[in-house]
Amino acid sequence: MSDGNPITPAGMASLRARYDHLLHGERPPVVETVRWAAGNGDRSENGDYIYGRKRLREIDRELGHLAKRMAAARVVDPATQTERHKVLFGCTVEIADDDDNRRTLTLVGDDEQDASRNRIGWSAPLARALRGAKLGDVRVVRLPGGEKNWEVMAINWP
Template sequence: MTDPITPAGMAALRARYTHLFTTERPAIVETVSWAAGNGDRSENGDYIYGRKRLREIDRELAHLSKRLAAVTVIDPAGQPDRTRIFFGATVTLADEDDQHQTLTLVGADESDAHAGRIAWNTPIARALRGATVGDTRTVTLPSGTRSLEILAIRYD
């Protein structure tokens, strides 16, 4: 099975790939070509750094290419059952200490815990799958067991 990703996540992956391929890589190739024409390459910083950066870009392009082929776009706005937590849901939770937090369940390529976007396959996301407003779910994390109550569910 392929990994899910939101339309915004897919657009970000494609934009990164396009930027690297059409802007950054050609500029580095031009710099390396110019530096190679200057003679001695062993102490030529532009040449050495350029070749290193070119390898980094090529690795990232290969990774992005594999990710683009391995993901399936799922639009959360098209979710027919908006009463349960599925991929793309934005969920407001309360823990035992009545601390509220809002999380959005997204694909692994677009997760950012600091921004409240967690990967669909994380322990918290797995525990929340299928829950409805008012349900309480217990999650075992490295920091210990937490009980989370679902306060709200929305799909943007």
């Protein structure tokens, strides 16, 4: 599953919700403000016009980015995974290093990663090293600070 940009159904729904909010919630009032400000005459000294246009560009740039991410994404539902004995996209894995420091991580799409919730992106170095591992496997992760060994202690699925 290394091809494409995998994303969970919840992750895709979140991208769509953000896109819809920008397109239908934030953009129309800004367009209306710019239209109103443009009708007031001199645009070079019109703050509403200048800042409205700037905000409109920001919204349009983010809409373009979200559209590209959604077009490139491939929705993968972890609940339908058949090889539940391996570390694959969507699983939650408990790992331990050589000093028995344990971490529990969920492998999600790169657009869904959130370190504060222990969700790491599919293309992160640790996720790449753990792909396909089975219970008890030890994987070496190469990081800028050096190599670190991680043993798979548990694999859980939604």
